[in-house]
Amino acid sequence: xxxxxxxxxxxxxxxxxxSMLALVFTACVSVQATGQEEKSTPVSLTGxxxxxxNFNISSFYIDGAGGSNIGRGGGGGSSxxxxxxxxxxxxxxxxxxxxxxxxxxxxxxxxxxxxNYKSVTAEGIYKAIVPIxxxxxxxxxxxxxxxxxxxxxxxxxxxxxxxxHPIQGNDPHAADSATVGTRIEAMFTEEELAESxxxxxxxxxxxxDWR
Numbered sequence: 001x002x003x004x005x006x007x008x009x010x011x012x013x014x015x016x017x018x019s020m021l022a023l024v025f026t027a028c029v030s031v032q033a034t035g036q037e038e039k040s041t042p043v044s045l046t047g048x049x050x051x052x053x054n055f056n057i058s059s060f061y062i063d064g065a066g067g068s069n070i071g072r073g074g075g076g077g078s079s080x081x082x083x084x085x086x087x088x089x090x091x092x093x094x095x096x097x098x099x100x101x102x103x104x105x106x107x108x109x110x111x112x113x114x115x116n117y118k119s120v121t122a123e124g125i126y127k128a129i130v131p132i133x134x135x136x137x138x139x140x141x142x143x144x145x146x147x148x149x150x151x152x153x154x155x156x157x158x159x160x161x162x163x164x165h166p167i168q169g170n171d172p173h174a175a176d177s178a179t180v181g182t183r184i185e186a187m188f189t190e191e192e193l194a195e196s197x198x199x200x201x202x203x204x205x206x207x208x209d210w211r
Contacts (some may be wrong), residue, residue, distance in 0.1 A: 043082060043084070043085055043139065044141070045081070045140070046067070048070065050144065050169070050174065051147055052073075052074060054104050055072065055101055055104065056069065056072045056104065057145055058122075060145070061097070062097050062153070067080055067143065070145070085155060086138075089134050089155075094129050095130055097127070097130050100122060101122065101125075125185070125187055126149045126181030128181035129179070130151055132154075133166060142156060142165075144174070149180055151178055
């Protein structure tokens with residue numbers, strides 16, 4: 001992720017950056033209810049947003065695994081590695097998704113070019129338990145974000161632009177089956193961040209510091 005250069009970033013953006021730094025994992029994170037680990041497989045994670053040119057996904061997490069930010073204008077962000085999903089889908093498979101939406105509708109271009117991002121505000125931060133839609137074979141894990149705090153999670157071996165991808169960009173009903181998230185004040189609570197740092201310290205003590 002490319003961090004903003006200014007020290008006068010909005011408070012919500014600074015908190016998102018702190019959250020991302022605190023929640024860097026050294027191994028694959030399994031989505032909820034993956035069952036026996038030997039029946040899971042690691043896959044890459046990509047976010048896609050359908051919010052239009054005035055918004056971006058500043059950050060998102062799926063069961064604690066952080067994805068890349070997704071720029072303005074829609075489309076997908078970079079793929080990151082990795083999360084573990086079951087080799088075989090089954091009913092009841094879900095994932096916790098948390099995401100932040102950046103609002104650029106009041107952007108001040110002159111200020112932004114000078115490194116001041118105060119005009120970029122947070123449209124909202126959301127959290128949802130989302131069904132992972134049925135798949136026949138493991139593939140990349142895609143998280144699709146829609147207006148109104150809605151989200152879908154699909155697995156596919158085809159990029160979003162492909163005709164075989166489960167969610168087509170020109171589908172006017174793509175958000176109809178999406179899960180509506182709940183607004184939260186911060187991406188993670190102080191307690192959650194502290195617990196994540198504690199677990200990371202335990203892993204570093206046990207396995208060494210990868211940095």
